[in-house]
Amino acid sequence: MPELRTAIFLDFDNLVSGLRDGAGSEVALRFAQQPEIWLERLLEDRPRRALLRRCYMNPAGVLDDEAGSRFRYGEFRWAFMAAGFEVIDCPRLTRLKNAADLRIALDAFETMLGAAPCDEFMLLSTDSDFVPLLVRLRAADRRTRLVAHPEVGRIVRAAADEIIGLDVLAGWLGWQASPEPGEAFGAASPADLLAVVRDIMTEAQDPVHVPHLGQMVRNRTGQTLRGSDFAGYGSLDALLTAAGGFIRRDGPGGGHVLRPEWADQPPAA
Structure with a gap:
């Protein structure tokens, strides 16, 4: 060789x-x-x-x-x-x-x-x-x-x-996987990530700031959206569409994510 x-x-x-x-x-x-x-x-x-x-x-x-x-x-x-x-x-x-x-x-x-x-x-x-x-x-x-x-x-x-x-x-380096929940490696599948995003947006009372959405996903799954290649969809917009037709509105710090029924509402001041 x-x-x-x-x-x-x-x-x-x-x-x-x-x-x-x-x-x-x-x-x-x-x-x-x-x-x-x-x-x-x-x-x-x-x-x-x-x-x-x-x-x-x-x-x-x-x-x-x-x-x-x-x-x-x-x-x-x-x-x-x-x-x-x-x-x-x-x-x-x-x-x-x-x-x-x-x-x-x-x-x-x-x-x-x-x-x-x-x-x-x-x-x-x-x-x-x-x-x-x-x-x-x-x-x-x-x-x-x-x-x-x-x-x-x-x-x-x-x-x-x-x-x-x-x-x-x-x-x-000597690490061994634990059967207990909380391990980040392999903890969440793409379907799990979609479900978590769907749950976050369903629970939200107002548009969710994109960095805050990413932090909540990481807290619940141990994975980052970018690190998962947006659950395999390649972009945040594609992931949001697959998760439930959610919409990203441009703005400071990456903008906000909206539920479809909020799309016609003016941006928050």
Whole structure:
């Protein structure tokens, strides 16, 4: 079997958050402090040479462990450098968003066109925004491997050659799934997410702010709407239509979601 020339692009904030929500803060901390453990498992299934290893991180991000200790993401820089990663600072551009996904897309595309092109691109992120990049890499005859939430939507799954679930990655770090409710990994199917959105909107007395809808879905299911590729429908508008004909009205912070009978009402002041 020929040796693959591999490029690894890690959205650190995204993976740490996904592991924390799905397997607990101790597993997320082990991921951050001992990258050599999971990296070895990630590369071992066939001959590879990881020519490029890049970790995109907001150094001001915070991870709290179960004992209440607080770790700044910047404290993990040395561990990733010791594992051969180039660490690239991606501070937040807004209250909720940094530039890691855009930087990864640009750097991956540049690598694809480079003088020593890679055969395989590994993206470690649960962000469905990478679908266009995955499609473009495939069109350029590059193998793609995505480490993401195990319930990633079918559009994302179809765009990658291989998916490794965060539950598998957590298992490499010593995590074992519990039969008790509350585990985020695999807890909610697309049908479950639709039902939760339907329940939230049925219970609502007023239009629901889009970020608030996302937070309520996450609180009830352990999944994010974006991380589930909007329950596999590819967009929020498509999910809302499937859930019950709900309507998104544009506005600050992503706008509001309305029940159909509210559509003719003027926007709230």
